[in-house]
Amino acid sequence: MIAAVPVETERRAARTGPLVELRGLTVEYGIGEGAVRAVDGVDLAIAPGEILGLAGESGSGKSTIANAMLQILRPPARIAGGQILFENEDLTTKSREELRKFRWRNVSMVFQSAMNSLNPVMRVGDQFVDMMRAHERISKRDSLKQAEGLLDLVGIDPRRIRSYPHELSGGMRQRVIIAMALALEPELVIMDEPTTALDVVVQREIVQQIRTLQRKLGFAVLFITHDLSLLLEVANRVAIMYAGEIVEEATSEEIHRAPRHPYTIGLMQSFPPLRGPVVRMSGIAGSPPDLAATPSGCRFHPRCPHCLPGDAALYARQTTERPRLREVAPGHRVACHLVERDG
Amino acid sequence: MSQIQVELQDQPFSPLSAPATRRGIKVPAWIVLLLKNPKGRVGLAIVLGIALLAVISPLIADPASATNFSFATRLAPTWHHLFGTTDQGEDVWAGVVVGARRSLATGFLVALLATGLAATLGITAAYVGGIVDDVISLVTSVVFVIPTVPLLIDVTAFLHQRGMTTMILVVGFTIWAFEARILRGQALTLKNRDFIQAAKVSGESTWRIVFGELMPNMISRIAAAFVLVFYIAIIIEAGLEFLGLGDSAKASWGVSLYWATVNSSVLQGEWWSFLFPGLAIGITVLGLTLVLAGIDEVSNPRLRGIPTRRALLLRRRGPA
Amino acid sequence: MRWFLRRLAFYVFAVWLALTLTFLLPRLMPGNPVGGLLQHLSPSQIQANPGIIATYEKLLGGNHESIPTAYWQYLGHVVHLNFGISTSNYPAKVSEVVGRTLPYSIALVGIAFVLAFVLGTAVGTVAAWRRGGGFDTFFVPLFLTLGAFPAYFTALLIVYFVGLKLGWFPFQHAYSTDVTPGLHWNFISSAIQHGILPALVIVLAYAGGWVLNMRTVMINTIGEDYVTMAQAKGLKDRRVMLRYAARNAILPPLNGFAPQFATAVGGVIFVELVFSYPGAGFTLQQAALGNDYPLTQALLLVFAICPIVAMFLTDLANLVLDPRVRTA
Numbered sequence: 008m009i010a011a012v013p014v015e016t017e018r019r020a021a022r023t024g025p026l027v028e029l030r031g032l033t034v035e036y037g038i039g040e041g042a043v044r045a046v047d048g049v050d051l052a053i054a055p056g057e058i059l060g061l062a063g064e065s066g067s068g069k070s071t072i073a074n075a076m077l078q079i080l081r082p083p084a085r086i087a088g089g090q091i092l093f094e095n096e097d098l099t100t101k102s103r104e105e106l107r108k109f110r111w112r113n114v115s116m117v118f119q120s121a122m123n124s125l126n127p128v129m130r131v132g133d134q135f136v137d138m139m140r141a142h143e144r145i146s147k148r149d150s151l152k153q154a155e156g157l158l159d160l161v162g163i164d165p166r167r168i169r170s171y172p173h174e175l176s177g178g179m180r181q182r183v184i185i186a187m188a189l190a191l192e193p194e195l196v197i198m199d200e201p202t203t204a205l206d207v208v209v210q211r212e213i214v215q216q217i218r219t220l221q222r223k224l225g226f227a228v229l230f231i232t233h234d235l236s237l238l239l240e241v242a243n244r245v246a247i248m249y250a251g252e253i254v255e256e257a258t259s260e261e262i263h264r265a266p267r268h269p270y271t272i273g274l275m276q277s278f279p280p281l282r283g284p285v286v287r288m289s290g291i292a293g294s295p296p297d298l299a300a301t302p303s304g305c306r307f308h309p310r311c312p313h314c315l316p317g318d319a320a321l322y323a324r325q326t327t328e329r330p331r332l333r334e335v336a337p338g339h340r341v342a343c344h345l346v347e348r349d350g
Numbered sequence: 351m352s353q354i355q356v357e358l359q360d361q362p363f364s365p366l367s368a369p370a371t372r373r374g375i376k377v378p379a380w381i382v383l384l385l386k387n388p389k390g391r392v393g394l395a396i397v398l399g400i401a402l403l404a405v406i407s408p409l410i411a412d413p414a415s416a417t418n419f420s421f422a423t424r425l426a427p428t429w430h431h432l433f434g435t436t437d438q439g440e441d442v443w444a445g446v447v448v449g450a451r452r453s454l455a456t457g458f459l460v461a462l463l464a465t466g467l468a469a470t471l472g473i474t475a476a477y478v479g480g481i482v483d484d485v486i487s488l489v490t491s492v493v494f495v496i497p498t499v500p501l502l503i504d505v506t507a508f509l510h511q512r513g514m515t516t517m518i519l520v521v522g523f524t525i526w527a528f529e530a531r532i533l534r535g536q537a538l539t540l541k542n543r544d545f546i547q548a549a550k551v552s553g554e555s556t557w558r559i560v561f562g563e564l565m566p567n568m569i570s571r572i573a574a575a576f577v578l579v580f581y582i583a584i585i586i587e588a589g590l591e592f593l594g595l596g597d598s599a600k601a602s603w604g605v606s607l608y609w610a611t612v613n614s615s616v617l618q619g620e621w622w623s624f625l626f627p628g629l630a631i632g633i634t635v636l637g638l639t640l641v642l643a644g645i646d647e648v649s650n651p652r653l654r655g656i657p658t659r660r661a662l663l664l665r666r667r668g669p670a
Numbered sequence: 671m672r673w674f675l676r677r678l679a680f681y682v683f684a685v686w687l688a689l690t691l692t693f694l695l696p697r698l699m700p701g702n703p704v705g706g707l708l709q710h711l712s713p714s715q716i717q718a719n720p721g722i723i724a725t726y727e728k729l730l731g732g733n734h735e736s737i738p739t740a741y742w743q744y745l746g747h748v749v750h751l752n753f754g755i756s757t758s759n760y761p762a763k764v765s766e767v768v769g770r771t772l773p774y775s776i777a778l779v780g781i782a783f784v785l786a787f788v789l790g791t792a793v794g795t796v797a798a799w800r801r802g803g804g805f806d807t808f809f810v811p812l813f814l815t816l817g818a819f820p821a822y823f824t825a826l827l828i829v830y831f832v833g834l835k836l837g838w839f840p841f842q843h844a845y846s847t848d849v850t851p852g853l854h855w856n857f858i859s860s861a862i863q864h865g866i867l868p869a870l871v872i873v874l875a876y877a878g879g880w881v882l883n884m885r886t887v888m889i890n891t892i893g894e895d896y897v898t899m900a901q902a903k904g905l906k907d908r909r910v911m912l913r914y915a916a917r918n919a920i921l922p923p924l925n926g927f928a929p930q931f932a933t934a935v936g937g938v939i940f941v942e943l944v945f946s947y948p949g950a951g952f953t954l955q956q957a958a959l960g961n962d963y964p965l966t967q968a969l970l971l972v973f974a975i976c977p978i979v980a981m982f983l984t985d986l987a988n989l990v991l992d993p994r995v996r997t998a
Contacts, residue, residue, distance in 0.1 A: 488683070492684050492687050495932050495981060496687075497933070497936050498932070498933065500939065500951075500974070501691075503955065503958045503966070504966050504970045505695065507958035508701075510700075510701065528929065586936075589820060589936075592940065595959075607822065607823070607826070611943070611944065616826055616829055619830075619834065621830055624830075628820075628827070629823075633818075635818040635819070636818035639817075639818050643882075
């Protein structure tokens, strides 16, 4: 599989247009009156081979987007509207079997909890075999051989295919899952907080490894985390989510250099930069809104330092009108009344 | 998955596990929740309905006709004898409603005794820990695998006086073990909560913490365990009577079943003599099971079924 | 290995406790059991069996020995299976009565209870997987209701409706009176036919508990990340359900098997009584009513040891099914 990589990368680079495109994606928990919108009309595109970062606080809908893309939402969560286009084909209209084949072959996922993502009663190797044989006609022996190669690729002793998950450390388990995610050479790998459950040293190693592998194999990555400073290091482009909406989207450099949304600015200040001098952290006052009763107008307005009754006209807009995402610079979109006013 | 789900699931836990206030009588939140739960509501209605029948039984049936051979024998159900009469000429309806008193009272008292033992031992074991926990847990797990019914049969065979008190003591002292095990596990999770630790640090005595802090805060769990033991006690108690090891001269559901088999009513086709007392046990147990299922669903919302309409909509999207 | 040694210590302790319990019970009870027992034998019967009184006294107490000596003598008798003569089956020995009746019970309960477990966990698995669907809303309440009926009541219903009214299967005794027990087809087919209804009762009475138990555990397991990941891996639904969700969810119910078995052993007594099935349970009930104490003591021991054996077997199953136990 490794030999096939250069050709594969070329093919991907040659294609034009986004790999995945979300159009107005809406995910609700429940039905009718009590329904809670976890994701509300999200537009987002991922280009082939790029690393797109998705940042936001807990409960902002990041993981829900990831699960919706693979169509593995658990009831009562369901896609209530919008489209998920993969290479211009809408996934929401696909049959069960088509979806099953699509999963992992085209989009794979590294889950948040390394500790719980592997079946505790199956050997690591068998979990590779299971996955490979769900997608291609391959003997058990050959798939185990491939699994050994993949483990080697992520720096784990290939003999570990005989191990059970509880015999591996947290970092090793996460590497095993990364190896699994790469096995079918998917176009996109979703990484949902891949390092949160691990200690800091292992975190660094794993992030390094993801970047190396991505450069080598050329797959696109949707990297989800609440750690914006980590994201700015890893991702080409970053989208910031707040209360189920995307509030800002730009290249990492742009976000780093000139964040526009007050929430983004707040997020930047809540994490110490990984390198550089120690700075005072201010963070964001208040807590994320209850999605069952989202604030009117701009959802961020109750926590926004720039939402003050002083400017009556602006205040009225902030509290009653939903800001729309608009382009403030090439490739830099922001949903904020302040920016609209300035621009 | 997403954190949202976790929050939604956590919510109903809080009324159950919030520190209970010791002053003032207020309907606890979990009872309100239980009444809102369909299974809990139906279950409670059944149990209270049967209890009401037992209480008013002298008004709706003649207690004497439950045990006296005062009518024609082997009558199928008619207007005069709603549930028919037995081989010996007792009225089955009277037997069922009057017998309800004895069956329910025995079950209730057994459950009370067993729950008292189980709560004290289980919670103490969890809270004190160490060697005390080891010993209690060992005894519990051994008593747990000793089959209750054969033991009870053996004990009642030796006892020549077979009254209600004997029955309550014997059953109560043999079935507390599994309940103690459940409550111990639940107390363990509560033990490290802040308010318990705070009480410990402020120097309150072990007994005071066990009875004053832990028990009031486990009241819904203890109630669930009580309901469980209540219906097991009804089944076992009626079962022992059915085997002829109870006081066969008094009216109760188990005794009715005993006479129905002894007089081979079943083999002679007199279905009414065993059907109605048996149904009385079955319906009572079903009611208690529903109450228990309601309590379970209130404390673990994931178990709730999704309304069918929603399930239909979601079926296409993988496992529901 | 350490885990296994600890379990072994537990079995030994449990067996010891069962032995001690049967030693203490008759000695703690009011009255003199041996005196009551001897009333069931005529003087000539007692004379024909020299030493029978001493045997009874060693089992049941009353010979004024010190407790340690009495305990030691009691253990000696139990180890040699010497429980004397069963008064209600004179002149048969207690060990003969147990040996004759126990195989019927073991066959009946063993098969029926394993069937109940398999059926119950299977229904629970599917109900949880399609939670809120038609299967869940129909079968779960059905099994819940059946489980709410005590085994003896279900047994009476089955005897009356299926046995007596429909006449589909025999409902009394363990085999036809015209065949002699032995290893030949006539007897085996007759025994199977006679076992169907009692087994059905046990399955109906005990499957419900497993349905609920498995459904609850399964619903919690479905929420685990490894199940979501299995689905994300593009595995077929059935495979996710069986190899990822159910395979893990089965472990807690399996650990509840032995205690449940202890309960079922009790329920079997009722079933055997209703079907006049000549097993150990029916015999225990008869012995208890007839004050045949040596027989009740021996059977109580057997009934107490059965769940310990079941526990040993589930521990073995655990060892096979859960890799985490193997390294513990």
